Amino acid sequence: MKEQLLITVLKALPKKTISRWMGSFSRTSFSRRFIPFYIKRFNVDISEAEHPVTAYPTLLDFFVRDLKEGVRPIDSDPEVITSPVDGAVSQKGCIAEGTMLQAKGVTYSLEALLAEDSLLAAQFAGGDFLTLYLSPRDYHRIHAPVSGKVTALTYVPGTLFPVNELGVQRVHGLFARNERLITLMDSPCGKVAVIKVGATNVGSIRVNYEPEVCTNHPKQKKIVRREYSTPAWLDKGEEMGRFEFGSTVILLFQKNRVKWIKDLKAGVPVRMGEALARKAQS
Numbered sequence: 001m002k003e004q005l006l007i008t009v010l011k012a013l014p015k016k017t018i019s020r021w022m023g024s025f026s027r028t029s030f031s032r033r034f035i036p037f038y039i040k041r042f043n044v045d046i047s048e049a050e051h052p053v054t055a056y057p058t059l060l061d062f063f064v065r066d067l068k069e070g071v072r073p074i075d076s077d078p079e080v081i082t083s084p085v086d087g088a089v090s091q092k093g094c095i096a097e098g099t100m101l102q103a104k105g106v107t108y109s110l111e112a113l114l115a116e117d118s119l120l121a122a123q124f125a126g127g128d129f130l131t132l133y134l135s136p137r138d139y140h141r142i143h144a145p146v147s148g149k150v151t152a153l154t155y156v157p158g159t160l161f162p163v164n165e166l167g168v169q170r171v172h173g174l175f176a177r178n179e180r181l182i183t184l185m186d187s188p189c190g191k192v193a194v195i196k197v198g199a200t201n202v203g204s205i206r207v208n209y210e211p212e213v214c215t216n217h218p219k220q221k222k223i224v225r226r227e228y229s230t231p232a233w234l235d236k237g238e239e240m241g242r243f244e245f246g247s248t249v250i251l252l253f254q255k256n257r258v259k260w261i262k263d264l265k266a267g268v269p270v271r272m273g274e275a276l277a278r279k280a281q282s
Contacts, residue, residue: 072271084249087134128257148186148234151185158177
């Protein structure tokens, strides 16, 4: 009963406005006073941060901190797919009959996730997906899971429900309802989609290859689709973008293109750069 009441309240709240407020506050110099509280509240491992805590001028700067060189080695095997983020597995599975598993007993539509792009959805039909959740304590930069060309971007405006356990279990179609940025890559293991999903208090999502695109903009109400005639190249492990406060990444692979090499059950932690799967032998 309490959970249902909370969901009702969340639906009524102006989540995007609140998230923009949070994003604006986190950019102020005053917000740096909250960094020690944030570290303690979420048990952040500051030993891996590139700079001392006192060097970050705002809470946002600390949140999107880079790491010390070498603390996230990238698996160098060219046929290995690596984790694009630090986080934990939420779900893994096959894209069966155009649907994907959100939580036990809860599914959602692949086509809806891809902004009703039926042609793109058809390319991933029968393929594999992996959903990774980033908690507030995690490193929040996003890296390429494979080497390849960035061929297209889609920005999908939406709402900003929380993507924690409660949200995932109780808000049906959550990932297809929340705001998201979709990066499409061509790689040696076929097409790969890296879907960055917004959430409550995610001020914005940004990608390095298209710096003018920023999510959660009050005037952006329409889907933005861009295809690149001269695609940017990303090496595996190269930084792709970042969350300005935490959320979820969903990876999509085409049918029979990858073979998992790690037991990726729900709750299993992953680190950026570690091997998750291998290119399937044709």
